[in-house]
Amino acid sequence: MDYLDLKVKFLKGFADRTRLEILESIMDAEKTVLQIVSEIHGNQSNISQHLACLKGCGIVTARQEGKFIYYSLHDEQVKRLLTMFDTVLGDVEQQVASCDKNDQCLCGKSELKCLIKRRIISP
Amino acid sequence: MDYLDLKVKFLKGFADRTRLEILESIMDAEKTVLQIVSEIHGNQSNISQHLACLKGCGIVTARQEGKFIYYSLHDEQVKRLLTMFDTVLGDVEQQVASCDKNDQCLCGKSELKCLIKRRIISP
DNA sequence: TCCATATATTAGTATTGACTAATGTGTTTG
DNA sequence: CAAACACATTAGTCAATACTAATATATGGA
Structure with a gap:
């Protein structure tokens, strides 16, 4: 690597x-994991896996306290980065939203318009 | 969306x-596309697809001049964001590099250590 | 110690995304 | 207008990843 x-x-x-x-x-x-699970959709297993992923990516850290494990952002820098995503996305949002022009790319291939373009289904 | x-x-x-x-x-x-193709590995088709993707994501813009198409970062904000990636990664690099602890996650499942962990191959 | 709770891990499946090769489109130049 | 060039698009394949369900581990308390 x-x-x-x-x-x-x-x-x-x-x-x-x-x-x-x-x-x-x-x-x-x-x-805690359960707090997160209840705040967003998702099931416990799925969230646990994503948390492990985020930890492995250096994005969050975990702190154990009794039988609970508390997750938080790794540091202030990560928080700033998250904020910056929104800032920059503000500039380009229109372009990203006009997904029609680049159906094949990162739109999820089962998106309706992508299925149409790929002639899996008809309009 | x-x-x-x-x-x-x-x-x-x-x-x-x-x-x-x-x-x-x-x-x-x-x-130009060809300049990019020659600078990094890759073949023309592949790079073209990635450029379309980057454009669709609002990350780059394209400008045509004769038969050439010039690609550049969408704006200064995007450039700042790219710089910030390196800054923040500096903080967490160690954690990300210790991939052993989260083999299953975003490491590429055909990575050697992942294949071992999943017992596809033996150590 | 036994049970309940909190979280992690595993295995299997389905979706998504990256790559290659071949072909198509548009632009310049002879 | 035909050939060459620059780039885009399509189709098909394979690898990576997200999800679900089931099971495992660890902690605290009755």
């Missing part, structure tokens, strides 16, 4: 809907 | 080795 691989892994940590929901949930205060 | 989906898509745009290589390549100056 070279530096670029580490960077990819770190960034992939953020690039998932469930994980972003988790991060939003613990943005301002540490939470 | 709600706001969170847009954010996920935007972030996924960064979360790939080839795309990061492209971004590094055009970080300081716009480049």
